[in-house]
Amino acid sequence: MPDSIDLDLLDESFAEMLGAEWRRERSVAYAQSGNLIAEDLWSQMAGLGWTALTVPEQYGGLGLGIDAASRLHAALGAVSAPVPMLGTTMAAALIAHAGSDSQRAAWLPALADGSMRVGFAQPSGAKLNFEDTSVNGIAADVLDAPSATHFVLSGRREGKSSWIVLAADSPGVTVEVHPLNDTSRTLGSVTLSQVALAEDAVILSADDRRVTDLLEHWGCIALASDSLGIGEAVLDLTIEYLKVREQFGKVIGSFQALKHRVADHKTALVGARELLSHVALLDPGDHAGLIDALSAKAHITRVAAEVARDCIQLHGGVGFTAEFQPHVFLKRAKLNEALYLTRNEALDRVADLLEAA
Amino acid sequence: MTRTFDILSKVGDEQAFRQEIRDWLAAAMPRNWRVEWQGLENETLKPKMIAWLEERRKVGLATPHWPKEWGGPGLPFGYQIIVYEELTRADAPELHMYMVSLFHTPATLFEHGSAAQKERYLSGITQGTDIWCQGFSEPGAGSDLAALRTSARREGDHYVVNGQKIWSSGAINAQYCLLLARTEQNVKSKHEGISYFIMDMQAPGVEVRPIRSITGEQEFCEIFMDDVKIPVENLIGEEGNGWNIAQSTLSAERGLLIFGGTERLARSFERDRVDGKDSWMRDPQLRREYAAFHAELQVIRLLIRKLLKELEASPDKASSNLSTFIKLSWGPFLQRYTEFLVRAEGLEAHKWKAPIPATAHTSRIKFSDFLKSFAWTIAGGSNEIMRNIIAERYLGLPR
Numbered sequence: 130m131p132d133s134i135d136l137d138l139l140d141e142s143f144a145e146m147l148g149a150e151w152r153r154e155r156s157v158a159y160a161q162s163g164n165l166i167a168e169d170l171w172s173q174m175a176g177l178g179w180t181a182l183t184v185p186e187q188y189g190g191l192g193l194g195i196d197a198a199s200r201l202h203a204a205l206g207a208v209s210a211p212v213p214m215l216g217t218t219m220a221a222a223l224i225a226h227a228g229s230d231s232q233r234a235a236w237l238p239a240l241a242d243g244s245m246r247v248g249f250a251q252p253s254g255a256k257l258n259f260e261d262t263s264v265n266g267i268a269a270d271v272l273d274a275p276s277a278t279h280f281v282l283s284g285r286r287e288g289k290s291s292w293i294v295l296a297a298d299s300p301g302v303t304v305e306v307h308p309l310n311d312t313s314r315t316l317g318s319v320t321l322s323q324v325a326l327a328e329d330a331v332i333l334s335a336d337d338r339r340v341t342d343l344l345e346h347w348g349c350i351a352l353a354s355d356s357l358g359i360g361e362a363v364l365d366l367t368i369e370y371l372k373v374r375e376q377f378g379k380v381i382g383s384f385q386a387l388k389h390r391v392a393d394h395k396t397a398l399v400g401a402r403e404l405l406s407h408v409a410l411l412d413p414g415d416h417a418g419l420i421d422a423l424s425a426k427a428h429i430t431r432v433a434a435e436v437a438r439d440c441i442q443l444h445g446g447v448g449f450t451a452e453f454q455p456h457v458f459l460k461r462a463k464l465n466e467a468l469y470l471t472r473n474e475a476l477d478r479v480a481d482l483l484e485a486a
Numbered sequence: 487m488t489r490t491f492d493i494l495s496k497v498g499d500e501q502a503f504r505q506e507i508r509d510w511l512a513a514a515m516p517r518n519w520r521v522e523w524q525g526l527e528n529e530t531l532k533p534k535m536i537a538w539l540e541e542r543r544k545v546g547l548a549t550p551h552w553p554k555e556w557g558g559p560g561l562p563f564g565y566q567i568i569v570y571e572e573l574t575r576a577d578a579p580e581l582h583m584y585m586v587s588l589f590h591t592p593a594t595l596f597e598h599g600s601a602a603q604k605e606r607y608l609s610g611i612t613q614g615t616d617i618w619c620q621g622f623s624e625p626g627a628g629s630d631l632a633a634l635r636t637s638a639r640r641e642g643d644h645y646v647v648n649g650q651k652i653w654s655s656g657a658i659n660a661q662y663c664l665l666l667a668r669t670e671q672n673v674k675s676k677h678e679g680i681s682y683f684i685m686d687m688q689a690p691g692v693e694v695r696p697i698r699s700i701t702g703e704q705e706f707c708e709i710f711m712d713d714v715k716i717p718v719e720n721l722i723g724e725e726g727n728g729w730n731i732a733q734s735t736l737s738a739e740r741g742l743l744i745f746g747g748t749e750r751l752a753r754s755f756e757r758d759r760v761d762g763k764d765s766w767m768r769d770p771q772l773r774r775e776y777a778a779f780h781a782e783l784q785v786i787r788l789l790i791r792k793l794l795k796e797l798e799a800s801p802d803k804a805s806s807n808l809s810t811f812i813k814l815s816w817g818p819f820l821q822r823y824t825e826f827l828v829r830a831e832g833l834e835a836h837k838w839k840a841p842i843p844a845t846a847h848t849s850r851i852k853f854s855d856f857l858k859s860f861a862w863t864i865a866g867g868s869n870e871i872m873r874n875i876i877a878e879r880y881l882g883l884p885r
Contacts, residue, residue, distance in 0.1 A: 368881055383884040388877035392814070395876055399811045400785035407788050421784060428781030476774040483759060483777065484767075 134193065136200055143204035146177065151208040153366070153454050159211055160312045160457050166246075166276040167211040174212060175243025183221045188237035190221070195347050196409040199354040203405075206358025206433075206465075209457045211313040213273035215351055216247030220281050222347045223292060227334040235329070236279075236294060248274035248297075248317065250282045252344060252469055257284030257321070259291055263301075264326045267318055272468060274317030275306045282319065290337040293330045300324070311460040339414060346413035348469045349426035350405070356465045357405055360398050360433035363458040364391070367440040374445075387443060394436045401429045420482045427475035434462040489513070494546045494559055504568050507547075511576040514541040519579050520849075525840035527703055528696070532659055535583045535844070539614045542581075548612055549588055551745070551794075556592045557608045563798045567791075574749045579844035583656050585743065586618040587611045590664060593738030594682070598723040598731045607662070607684065619660035621651035621685065621709055622732065628653075629871050631666075632676040632729060636711065638667035638683065645669070645683065645721070647691075647714040653865065657694045657707035660687045664735060665716075666728050680728035684720040691715075701841050701857045736867060737809045744816050745790050747846045751820070752783055754848035758827060766830035775826060782819050789815065807880055814872040817862035820847055824856035 150170060159167060174180055183198050184190025191197075198218050205214055221240050224233055239245035248271040257266045268282045280295045280302075295302060301324035304317040334340045368391060371382030381387060408425045411418030437459040441448035448455050466472060491510040496503035516522070516538055523534060542548045550569040552558020561569065581588065591611060595604050610616035627634040636649025647667055657663065663685040670679030687694070691714035696704035723731050759767060759776065766772045793808045824847065828835045835852040842849040847862075849855055863869050877883045 368883070371883060380884055385874070388883050389870065389873040391881060391883065392873035392876035395881060396811050396814045400782075400789060400815055403788045403792060404781060404785045407784070420780065424777075424781035424784065427778065428785075473774060476777040477770075479777040479780055480767075480773045483780065484763075 134191065134197070136197055139197060140200050140204065142177075143179070143201060144207070146173065147204055147208045147210060151210055156209050156313075156457055157452060157454055161451065162312075164211070165315050166213060166273075170210060171212045171243060171246075174214075178241075180214070180217050180243040181241035183218060183225075184237050184241040185225050185233075188225075188233055189241040190237065195222075195350050195413070196406075198347070199350050199405060199409040202351045202354035203358035203361075206355035206461070207362040209313045209359065209362075209454075209461050213246050213248070213276055213314075215348075215355075216249040216273050216277065216281070217243075217245075218351050219249040219344060219348060220245075220247040220279075220294075223281060223332065223340065223344060224294075226343055227292075227332050227340045229329075229332075231329060232294070232332060244278070246273070246276060246278045248272060248277035248280045248319070250280070252283065252341075252348060253474060254283070256290070257282055257293075259284040259286040259293060259326060259331055262326055263323050264293070264321050265323060267320050269318045270307070270316055271319050273315055274304050274319055275315040280319055282321075286331060286333060289333065290341050291334070292332040293326065294332065295321075295324065295330060309460075309464065311464040313457065313461050314464060342419055343413045345469075346411075346419055346422045349422040349475075350409055352465050352468055353401075353405055353408070353422075353425045353429040356430045356433035356462055357398070357401055359458045359462045359465070360394075360401065360429075360436045363433075363437045363440045363455055363462075364394050364398060366454060367391070367443050370444060390439055390443065394439065397432045398436065401425075401432050405429060416482065416486065420479055420486070423470070423475050423479050423482070426470065427472050427479065430462070430466040431472060434459070434466050437462040491545050494561075497561065497565055500564065500568065503565060504572060507569065507572040508576070510545055511572060511578060514545075515576060515578055520577075520842055520845070523579070523844060524842045526843060527705070528658055531843055532583065535579075535581060536614065538579055539581055539584060543612065543614045548614060549592075551588075552592060552612075556596050557604075557612050563794055566794065570746055570749050573746070574753050577753075580746060580750070580846045582844050582846065583617055583659055584611075585655065586620050586660075586664065587616060589738045589743045590620055590735045591618045591662075594664060594722065594731060594735045597734045598682070598727075600719075600722075602719070603684070603722065610661075616661045617656065617659050618662045618664060619654045619657040619687070619707075619709075620735070621654055621657075621663045621665040622735075623653045624650055625652055629868055631732070632680065634666055634668060634680065636665075636667040637671070638669050638681060638716065640669065640718075640725075643718050645716045645718065647683075647685070647711045647716055649711050651709040651711070652697075652706075654694075654707045654709050655705050655865075657687070657709050658696050658704070663687055663709065666732055669725050669728075677729040679726055680732075681725050682722040682728035682731045683716050684722060685711075685714065685716055686720075689714050689716070700860070701854055703841055703843075737806065744786070744812055745794065747820075748783070748786050748790060748816065750846050750848045751823075752787060754850065755779070755783060755823075757850070762830060766832075772826075772830050776830075779819075779823050779826070782815075782823075786812065786815050786819060810872055810875050810880075813862070813867065814869060814876065817859070817869055820862050821856070821859040824852065824859045827852045828856050 181190040182193050186192040217240050224236050250268050250271050254269055257264055277297050281292055283292050301322045303320045307316045309316050374381050404425050408421045441455045444455055447453045493506045496506050539548055546559045549558040551566050554560030624634050638645040638647045665683040665685040666680055668679055669681040673679040691712040693710040695708045697706040698704055789812045796806055831852050839851045841854045847855045847858055
């Protein structure tokens with residue numbers, strides 16, 4: 130089946146559904162709603178098999194790779210979709226690559242059909258201790274924790290990186306919600322107090338370094354993709370606005386001071402798209418591939434955040450109102466810059482890897 | 487003992503092809519050229535450039551990126567990459583005196599030249615005998631190129647040309663000039679009435695004066711034309727169609743020409759890190775700033791590879807939107823990166839050293855490389871012109 134799927138067609142179907150179901154007005158209205166997740170959108174995505182994209186075929190998925198996931202995340206970013214897809218992408222990667230057969234059978238079908246929604250721990254966060262039969266501690270700042278049915282938390286066992294999969298309603302688990310500026314996602318700190326640690330909840334890989342690299346690679350690409358979608362969408366809608374808004378008796382898009390900024394943004398996004406398509410095809414186990422993935426995360430999330438920032442300025446007064454969409458994109462783009470690795474952390478990693486090359 | 491090299495026959499076996507280039511470069515490249523050539527220009531540099539092109543010609547690599555139709559080796563894309571990778575790896579001198587000959591002239595003639603013009607002039611380049619320059623800009627027509635006033639008046643079997651050109655790189659060394667001149671004065675739009683000529687630089691009435699640039703070098707020139715006669719067979723395309731043809735010339739400059747430069751810079755980028763490992767690479771903020779350039783460099787290399795693939799698919803299509811994005815990515819990137827190196831190196835970077843030619847912004851004399859970066863942000867359509875093109879032609883913003 131994967132061989133027969135044309136990713137460009139997939140792109141079109143993502144854009145078509147999201148364009149119809151998650152219009153600008155909805156996006157703007159949702160930002161004021163206080164909801165944790167757009168349930169109806171999530172159900173539709175699941176119904177169309179989007180949540181099954183990277184789940185292996187034998188577990189009810191489409192068995193596609195990060196290049197397909199990259200397209201989906203870009204499409205979700207382009208409408209600022211309030212759905213916890215990142216957790217699904219990351220959990221599917223982890224469980225498919227490092228889970229035991231029974232773990233795969235237990236969780237992958239539920240990820241594929243969208244019934245399992247994952248809050249996936251920040252890879253750079255503090256590690257929990259998984260040595261005992263119960264676990265205590267705090268997993269701080271877990272993305273989409275408030276709407277999750279499950280958490281994937283990282284820790285250490287037998288001197289190795291390992292992960293646990295926990296149901297959100299397990300006894301001893303509490304979530305403190307941190308309201309975000311970006312209301313299209315949610316964040317929460319998960320406190321574990323004497324939470325029983327079932328043996329089959331622990332994912333332990335013989336080659337934990339490889340799994341960590343893989344997760345880093347996938348996480349960087351998913352976030353960079355989301356940001357690329359944001360950057361392209363916010364620039365497009367700004368260009369539309371510049372073509373109709375008039376001041377001084379002229380369409381403001383005719384002013385060179387504005388045109389030149391727009392041209393720079395377009396150029397940066399054309400380059401970002403090329404970098405992302407390249408990175409999404411690289412082998413995650415490859416040293417050079419990891420350098421490029423980390424670079425893409427740092428670079429593309431920065432480009433998109435800058436484009437979104439300037440798009441508010443290009444809109445002028447209406448850009449400062451909650452009624453217009455640019456602020457939705459700016460807030461999401463700024464969050465992507467900080468998620469998983471900050472820019473400085475990513476650049477330090479790139480420098481380390483370059484020096485080790 | 488010298489052996490003969492047969493690089494082109496190795497196409498089909500990448501390993502052997504690469505090895506043959508390496509062996510050839512080890513034998514044929516000018517020795518110690520970065521030291522020997524430092525401070526040279528024009529008359530003193532020209533014989534060295536000619537000799538190096540001759541070495542490349544002998545093995546069929548005078549014009550590695552030219553398709554067969556341009557009189558080049560017609561190498562598949564992957565093999566072109568290998569040639570540039572190996573030239574870069576060996577740190578071979580760049581044929582900068584031949585830039586117009588290798589890029590602008592073929593892009594122009596292949597799309598618009600007559601069969602006779604292609605036959606005569608492209609072979610002159612592959613034979614290594616002809617150096618070309620470009621006569622586009624004028625003192626009153628820089629970014630507003632179409633405002634050019636140099637006139638060409640038809641008189642029987644020739645045109646008589648009068649006017650002045652500026653910023654013509656290497657005109658002092660050139661045999662021929664790609665010349666834009668106005669053949670019609672009374673036009674509705676200034677883009678009309680411009681024609682495109684091949685001008686013999688030795689013709690009576692042509693005078694060249696070098697201009698000293700901010701690096702201290704004399705690469706640019708002014709060209710003065712006083713009743714210069716150009717035979718009608720040297721008109722490229724139709725009379726009055728010069729503006730359109732010029733777009734092909736400029737497109738070559740904005741895309742392909744950057745390929746060799748980026749590969750060199752990618753190599754130099756590695757060396758910069760090694761050179762700085764005990765100094766500025768220990769400063770966390772400079773180290774991050776350095777690491778951030780990796781993504782930008784990758785972006786430009788990827789865009790160029792995409793352009794090369796487009797060109798491989800249709801060699802007659804020299805113009806592409808991509809080349810504008812490439813130029814507007816490369817120039818500013820190069821300027822920021824070379825400026826970064828000046829800052830990272832501290833006071834050392836400010837001690838004057840004679841520029842090294844043929845190094846394409848990787849002379850490793852940091853201040854000189856930085857100053858030269860303005861060539862990419864101003865020449866061949868300034869950043870500002872690139873932005874106008876993108877905003878108006880590609881994004882549809884009104885004039």
